[in-house]
Amino acid sequence: MAIKHYLTFADLTLAEYEYLIERTKVIKRKFKNYEPYHPLLDRTLVMVFEKNSTRTRLSFEAGMHQLGGAAIYLNTRDSQLGRGEPVEDAAQVMSRMCDVIMIRTFGQEIIDRFAAHSRVPVINGLTNEHHPCQVFADVFTYIEHRGSIAGKTVAWVGDANNMLYSWLQAAEVFGFHVNVSTPAGYDINPALVSPNHQRHTVFANPADACEGADLVTTDVWTSMGYEQENAARLKAFDGWIVDADKMRRANKDALFMHCLPAHRGEEVSADVIDGPQSVVWEEAENRLHVQKALLEYLVLGKV
Ligand code: CP
């Protein structure tokens, strides 16, 4: 079987996502019923973290364990990556000792170089430019609550960051539309969006972006790696909070999502994230289930 990597949301086709969604439902049901399912017995996942994480580490590590395999955590601080070992060399070595690798790092080019030298599948656990596992969990969560996402409208209010670029790719794969509103100076980088992307509209006013949306979503104003810009961002993003007024512009049954961690009172008000339209805990839990389906698929192919 040819090695398949998952470096951006666009790396899988709609047919593959449809298969993975069905597998996710099966795997989630088994988990809820305490039914052992060990297709990855004796397989090993290496997780490389160059940035902090709670959900990504936990969901991959628990998920691999639940599939019968083992997961090993490495970080920049105490591995040789932090002392300048080239990623190409690290990829050669790690992929001779394990079956699948997950990386959270800075530039997308790092994970691209890593994957080019890996003998086993590589999964993007977040880069500066993409967060495909999270958006896959979000799309799955939407479908679980509301059925097909094709033809729906997702409102993105906030920073043009890794989450947004994965949402824009997901819109092309699944056939939905994204209303985007970012403050001036924090606009979409066209180099990270496919040429002739037909499935998004930019709004200067964040409340207008929420009009008629089926899902409203946001993320932190300062992503990991951009901490030195925090003070400037707090000023620039004033008015971009997702609050009850903006949710009222969306459809009555609109959902609210946030990949977490969240800052109540900055990008989202407490009454929205803790309110009845919010599905943030389901979204976080679904990281576990979709990634188990993804691990099974990348290591074993269709089962
Ligand atoms: N949403 C997400 O990826 O969370 P962590 O940074 O905790 O992994």
Ligand code: NVA
């Ligand atoms: N955009 C955020 C997501 C964290 C899960 C970041 O990159 O820090």
